[in-house]
Amino acid sequence: MQPNFFERVYRLVRQIPRGRVASYGQIAALLGHPRAARTVGWALSALHGDEVADVPWQRVINSAGRISISRADLSADLQRALLEEEGVEFDLRGYVDWRRYGWEGLSLPEIEALWQDRT
DNA sequence: GCCCTGACTGCTA
DNA sequence: TTAGCAGCCAGGG
Numbered sequence: 243m244q245p246n247f248f249e250r251v252y253r254l255v256r257q258i259p260r261g262r263v264a265s266y267g268q269i270a271a272l273l274g275h276p277r278a279a280r281t282v283g284w285a286l287s288a289l290h291g292d293e294v295a296d297v298p299w300q301r302v303i304n305s306a307g308r309i310s311i312s313r314a315d316l317s318a319d320l321q322r323a324l325l326e327e328e329g330v331e332f333d334l335r336g337y338v339d340w341r342r343y344g345w346e347g348l349s350l351p352e353i354e355a356l357w358q359d360r361t
Numbered sequence: 362g363c364c365c366t367g368a369c370t371g372c373t374a
Numbered sequence: 375t376t377a378g379c380a381g382c383c384a385g386g387g
Contacts, residue, residue, distance in 0.1 A: 247384060266369050270383085277382045279369040284384075287368055304369060306375050311368040321368090337375050 245357060247273070251285040252293070253356045257348060258301040261329040263338055264345040265305045272347055279305075287313060300324040301345070307338040 245253070250273050258264050266279040275281070286299045300321040304310045309318045322332060330343050348356075 267371095270369085275383065277370080278384075279382080280367055281369090281383045281385085283368040284366080285368095288385085299368085302368080305371090308375070309368080313368070316368085318368090333375090335375070340375095 247278075247281065248285045248288065250357070251282050252289075252297050254348075254353070255286070255297050255299065255302060257352075257356070258298055258345050260298075261343065262345040263301050263303050263307075263325065263330060263340075263343050264347070265307075266302060267305050268345070268347060269302060272353055301328075303338060307340050308336055 251269060254269055254272055255264075266282040267276065269282045270276060270278040273282075282302070286297070286302060289297055289299055294316070299316075303321075309321050311318045311321055322336075325338070326332070330338055332338055
């Protein structure tokens with residue numbers, strides 16, 4: 243029995259290396275649901291308390307390489323600041339260069355192994 | 362069980 | 375890496 247969708251999203255996001263970024267669609271695809279990008283975003287928006295500090299949510303941006311966040315407590319400015327702190331650069335228009343900072347993702351075996359781990 | 366919402370995406374113009 | 379719009383999926387009420 244695999245963890246529920248939310249839990250899987252969190253585990254996968256935690257695999258994104260510091261200084262790299264992934265898109266919602268990419269995360270969804272790795273979970274086996276290429277069209278569930280919105281649900282991934284929703285899962286991240288559901289983060290609260292300690293989970294926010296535990297999951298590198300800031301490393302997930304939209305497919306255009308841009309931040310698209312609209313929450314009162316977690317602003318786009320904060321996300322950008324966190325990423326810049328990790329070494330990710332934004333161009334003048336606020337876009338991240340996928341060629342430089344894009345995450346390659348994990349292989350299928352690596353992903354399945356995540357569902358086995360406990361923690 | 363139905364309906365709405367959402368930190369998205371791909372297609373069309 | 376436009377702008378606008380419909381489609382997708384999982385949770386919550």
